[in-house]
Amino acid sequence: MPEAAECERARVRRDRRYDGRFFSGVRTTRIYCRPVCPVRPALGRNVTFYPTAAAAEAAGFRPCLRCRPEAAPFSPAWQGSRTTVHRAMRLIRDGALDGARVEDLAARLGIGSRHLGRLFERQVGASPLQVARTFRVQRAKRLLDQTRLPMTEIAARAGFASLRRFNAVFAEVYGQPPGRLRRRAPVAA
Numbered sequence: 552m553p554e555a556a557e558c559e560r561a562r563v564r565r566d567r568r569y570d571g572r573f574f575s576g577v578r579t580t581r582i583y584c585r586p587v588c589p590v591r592p593a594l595g596r597n598v599t600f601y602p603t604a605a606a607a608e609a610a611g612f613r614p615c616l617r618c619r620p621e622a623a624p625f626s627p628a629w630q631g632s633r634t635t636v637h638r639a640m641r642l643i644r645d646g647a648l649d650g651a652r653v654e655d656l657a658a659r660l661g662i663g664s665r666h667l668g669r670l671f672e673r674q675v676g677a678s679p680l681q682v683a684r685t686f687r688v689q690r691a692k693r694l695l696d697q698t699r700l701p702m703t704e705i706a707a708r709a710g711f712a713s714l715r716r717f718n719a720v721f722a723e724v725y726g727q728p729p730g731r732l733r734r735r736a737p738v739a740a
């Protein structure tokens with residue numbers, strides 16, 4: 552756990568980087584919180600810092616219902632959602648969203664699509680569809696560099712619904728059409 556002065560700075564700034572690294576117990580309310588708690592921070596003189604939720608509870612504090620210490624980083628719930636996101640990333644990489652809906656992917660993972668969207672927003676910084684699009688473009692780029700396959704074949708193998716879609720997305724991401732990138736790439740004979 553960081554030193555008390557560092558915890559205090561993180562607490563009043565609601566510094567996300569410290570989430571899960573300490574909990575603060577408020578003497579006046581007997582409630583303990585994560586550094587990211589949305590409730591207005593209590594006065595520093597009433598606050599004591601603990602390295603874990605268990606330590607705060609052992610000291611007699613109850614978990615806050617707003618910042619939910621049970622979902623803090625490194626908690627079992629947090630580990631579980633990381634596992635879910637990892638599984639989702641693997642499935643998307645393997646084409647789970649090429650021609651299928653986010654709802655279907657979420658159902659395979661046993662959660663709702665809105666929950667999946669929130670997990671991605673928080674842990675990946677992009678939506679499942681954005682991730683799928685990047686994987687598709689990357690697949691296509693590898694095929695462009697490493698093969699002499701015709702464009703329609705590359706579009707299909709990379710998971711694009713059509714050649715037109717492939718061209719449009721590729722131009723958007725790379726700022727030039729796929730054909731121009733291929734001409735530049737040295738291909739081993």
Ligand SMILES: [Zn+2]
Nearest residue numbers: 584588615618
């Ligand atoms: Zn709280």
